[in-house]
Amino acid sequence: MKRRQFVKGSAILGLTVASGVVLVKNSGMYHADSKRKVRQILSADRVNVGTLPVLRAFAGNHVDYVSPFVMFDEFGPVNLAAGSDPLRVDAHPHAGVTPTTYFLEGTGHHKDSLNYDFQIGKGDFMLFNSGRGAIHMEESGLELYNKGGFYHGFQIWLNTPAKYKFADPSTNVFRESDMANIETKKYSIKVVLGELGDAKSRIELQSPAFYYHIKMQADSRLDIPTDPTHNAFAYLVKGKLELEGGRGLQANQVVLYERGESQINLYAEEGAELLVLGGQPLNEPVISYGPFVMNSEEQIRQCIRNYQNGMMGNPAIVNG
Structure with a gap:
């Protein structure tokens, strides 16, 4: 794959590598011949x-x-008192990337330069496909303001394939009925994107990707099949997990896997909640400058000009 490059001043930052904890006592890991190898374990950084x-x-x-x-990014969990000021990210542009938003708890308010203004909540999933450029504002929602409660979820950016970088932007919200579920006594899996066995999400994408929300009960083992040519990684929301090779994953850590094998092997001695994601690598240059993700510096400069010339919308109107 082509390595990513950074434009000077990029607001996209790196993070810390954490050493995996080796779990020996009471190990319940499968040892499948086709298991994916752990590449690296990373710890999430706290930012505002x-x-x-x-x-x-x-x-x-x-x-x-x-x-x-x-x-x-995992936002929250934050417990908001009724009537408190909303948590807010003021109007800002995106281009060449599709921020996705998925709510575990609470409600959010989205407003953008495409004339969308709506509330989203628990279990909902949004695709803000910025294409050639659009502006949006995000904040905690009206129901939280009225009643209080926890605000918790994920914003995860999908890179846009090169041929769609300058396509028309769009906003789409999907409900739980658009996703698929797998339920057993030992685990549950919501297939937000992609498919797993016979369970298939109805959400269409510009390139193949998968996004699973998994809850594992105590003393549960799970093998997740993937395309060996695709990337795969897992983020632990709660609990502890044993991974391939006896390594341990703690809450707020992400494990990156090597390609070449299929099965992701997981064991939860005391229960766990996690996301497993991945898909077909784009194998294209990645040039980033803050909220713009393109394939060349000239494209980045074009995005900046378009934004400055008002071609992505008016931030004052979106903030209003």
Whole structure:
């Protein structure tokens, strides 16, 4: 794969590598011949985006192992009192990338330069396909303002394939009925994107990708088949996991896997909640400058000119 490059001043930052904990006692791991090898374990960094506290697992780095995804943020969990000021990220542009938003708890308010203005909530999934450029504002939602409660979810950016970088932008919201579910006594899996066995999401994408929300009960083992030529990684939301090779994954860590094998092997001695994502690598140059993700510096300069000339919309109107 072609390595990513950075434009000077890019707001996409890297993060820390954490050593995996080796689990020996009470190991319940499968040892399948086709298991994927762990490449690296990373710990998420705490940052603020606007007034929103975020755990950032990666941002513009490790593209060889996370493409077609390019940035991963967990927002919250934050317990908001009724009537408190919304957590907010003011109007800002995107181009060449598709931020996805998935809510575990609470509600959000989205407004953009495409004339969308709506509330989204628990279980909902949004694709903000910025294409040639669009502006949006994000904040905690009206129901949280009225009643209070937890605000928790994920914003994960999907990189846009080169042929769609300057396509028309679009906004789409999907409900749980658009996704598929797998339920057993030992685990549940929501197939947000892609497919797993007979379970298939109805959400269409510009390139192949998968996104699974998994909950594992205590003393549960799970083998997840993947295309060996695709990237795969997992982020632990809660609990602890044993991985291939006896390594351990803690909450707010992400494990990147090598390509070449199929099965992702997981064991949860005490239960766990996680996301497993990946897809077909785009194998294209990645040039990033803040919210713009393109294939060349000239494209980045074009995005900046388009934004400055008002071609992506008016931030004041979106903030209003």
